[in-house]
Amino acid sequence: xxxxxxxxxxxxxxxxxxxxxxxxxxxxxxxxxxxxxxxxxxxxxxxxxxxxxxxxxxxxxxxxxxxxxxxxxxxxxxxxxxxxxxxxxxxxxxxxxxxxxxxxxxxxxxxxxxxxxxxxxxxxxxxxxxxxxxxxxxxxxxxxxxxxxxxxxxxxxxxxxxxxxxxxxxxxxxxxxxxxxxxxxxxxxxxxxxxxxxxxxxxxxxx
Amino acid sequence: xxxxxxxxxxxxxxxxxxxxxxxxxxxxxxxxxxxxxxxxxxxxxxxxxxxxxxxxxxxxxxxxxxxxxxxxxxxxxxxxxxxxxxxxxxxxxxxxxxxxxxxxxxxxxxxxxxxxxxxxxxxxxxxxxxxxxxxxxxxxxxxxxxxxxxxxxxxxxxxxxxxxxxxxxxxxxxxxxxxxxxxxxxxxxxxxxxxxxxxxxxxxxxx
DNA sequence: TCACTCTATAGACACCGTGTCGAGTAGATC
DNA sequence: GATCTACTCGACACGGTGTCTATAGAGTGA
Numbered sequence: 207x208x209x210x211x212x213x214x215x216x217x218x219x220x221x222x223x224x225x226x227x228x229x230x231x232x233x234x235x236x237x238x239x240x241x242x243x244x245x246x247x248x249x250x251x252x253x254x255x256x257x258x259x260x261x262x263x264x265x266x267x268x269x270x271x272x273x274x275x276x277x278x279x280x281x282x283x284x285x286x287x288x289x290x291x292x293x294x295x296x297x298x299x300x301x302x303x304x305x306x307x308x309x310x311x312x313x314x315x316x317x318x319x320x321x322x323x324x325x326x327x328x329x330x331x332x333x334x335x336x337x338x339x340x341x342x343x344x345x346x347x348x349x350x351x352x353x354x355x356x357x358x359x360x361x362x363x364x365x366x367x368x369x370x371x372x373x374x375x376x377x378x379x380x381x382x383x384x385x386x387x388x389x390x391x392x393x394x395x396x397x398x399x400x401x402x403x404x405x406x407x408x409x410x411x412x413x
Numbered sequence: 414x415x416x417x418x419x420x421x422x423x424x425x426x427x428x429x430x431x432x433x434x435x436x437x438x439x440x441x442x443x444x445x446x447x448x449x450x451x452x453x454x455x456x457x458x459x460x461x462x463x464x465x466x467x468x469x470x471x472x473x474x475x476x477x478x479x480x481x482x483x484x485x486x487x488x489x490x491x492x493x494x495x496x497x498x499x500x501x502x503x504x505x506x507x508x509x510x511x512x513x514x515x516x517x518x519x520x521x522x523x524x525x526x527x528x529x530x531x532x533x534x535x536x537x538x539x540x541x542x543x544x545x546x547x548x549x550x551x552x553x554x555x556x557x558x559x560x561x562x563x564x565x566x567x568x569x570x571x572x573x574x575x576x577x578x579x580x581x582x583x584x585x586x587x588x589x590x591x592x593x594x595x596x597x598x599x600x601x602x603x604x605x606x607x608x609x610x611x612x613x614x615x616x617x618x619x620x
Numbered sequence: 621t622c623a624c625t626c627t628a629t630a631g632a633c634a635c636c637g638t639g640t641c642g643a644g645t646a647g648a649t650c
Numbered sequence: 651g652a653t654c655t656a657c658t659c660g661a662c663a664c665g666g667t668g669t670c671t672a673t674a675g676a677g678t679g680a
Binding site: 373387394406 | 503529532533542569573574576578581583584585588593597601609616617618
C-alpha cells in the first residue's frame, strides 16, 4: 500500500484523511463517484472544498486510497486460504471465490466505483489490473497444477481460462452487488460462479 | 429502432445526421466518449458545436443512435441463425456466440462506449439492458430445452446460468476488443468462450 | 515572551465543457 | 417577391475542477 495523498506521514491530520475516506465510502453507497462533487466529499468530512486538495490531488486519488485498502484485504484473505486442492477441488475453488464475493459485498461501494473509474483514470486502471493479474496468476497456477496431476482435462490454455473466469467474476459480482437489473441473486451468486469454474476446469462433455 | 434526435423525419438533413454519426464512430475508435467533446464531434461533421444540439440533445443521445444500429444488427443476425441444437450442440452454441464476437469486433468503438456510458446514462443503460435481456432469454430457453431433452444435466437454474454466461461474454469481449492488458487474444476468444459455455451447460465433473 | 516555522484552512480566481437562447440565413413553395 | 421553415451560429450562464495566495494556529527554541 503506497502512500496516497500529498501529506507527509505525520501524527495529526491522519484522522482528517480518514474522515474524508470514511465519509467518501459512506457517500458512495448511495450515489456514484461521478455524481458526487468534491465539495460534497469535503463537506462530508467537515472541511471546505479547496482544503480537500490538501489531502488528495483529485477525486481519483482519493479512490485509489480506498481501493488500496480493499485490495489489501482480499489479498490477505486469499493468502491465508488453505491451498489443498487434492482432497476436494470443488470446495477449494468455492472458498477462493468466496473471498471475492465477501469482500466485494462488504465494500461494494468502493469496488463498483473503481470499476467505473478505471476507464477514465489510468492510475485506477493500473491498480485494478495489477490486482486482477495477481488473482489470474494464482488461478492459472492452480489450473496448470490440476492438469499436471491428471485431475483436470486439457484443452483451452489455462491462462486464457483463468483470465476469462476472473473477468466473469468481476462482471457478475459488479452486477449482483450493484443491484443491476440483470444479475444473479446475492444468495445464489457464489453457487453459480463456483459451479461454472468447476465445470469449466474439470468437466467433460459426454459425446 | 426508435427515432433518436430531435429533428422530425424529413428528407434533407438526414445526411448531416449520418455525417455526425459516421464522424463519431470514427473518432470513437481512437478515444473514449468522455475524452471527446461535443465540439470535436461537431467539427468532425463540419458543423458548429451549438448546431450539434439541433441534431441530438446530448452526447449520450448520439450514442443511443449509434447503439441502436449495432443492436439491430446483432438481433438480425441472431434471428437468422439455425436453431438446431440437436445435431451438434457445441457447434450451434459456437455460432451463436460467434455473432456477438463478430459484431462486437466490427463495432468495438460503439460497444465499449456504450458499456462505459451506461453507468452514467439511464437511457443507455436501459437500451443495453433490454438487448442483454433478449439474449439472456434466448439462452435460457435453449438451456431449458436441452435439459428437457436430456442432453444437459440439471443443477444451477438455467436463468442464472444464462445471465452469468452472457455477462461473461460482455466483459471478455469488452476486454479483448478494447485492447485491455488482461484479455484473451482476439483469435482465441471465440474458442475460449464457446468452450466455457459448452462445458458449463453440458459438462459433468467425474468423481 | 517573542519570533519562527510548518501544518492546516478557506476564499478568490481562471478554465473547460455543457446546454440554452435568440438572432439570422438560405432554399423551397405559393 | 413574400413568407415560411429547416437550419446555423454566436453569445451567454452554469457547474465542477484545480490552482494560488493569504492567513490562522500550534509547536519550538532563544
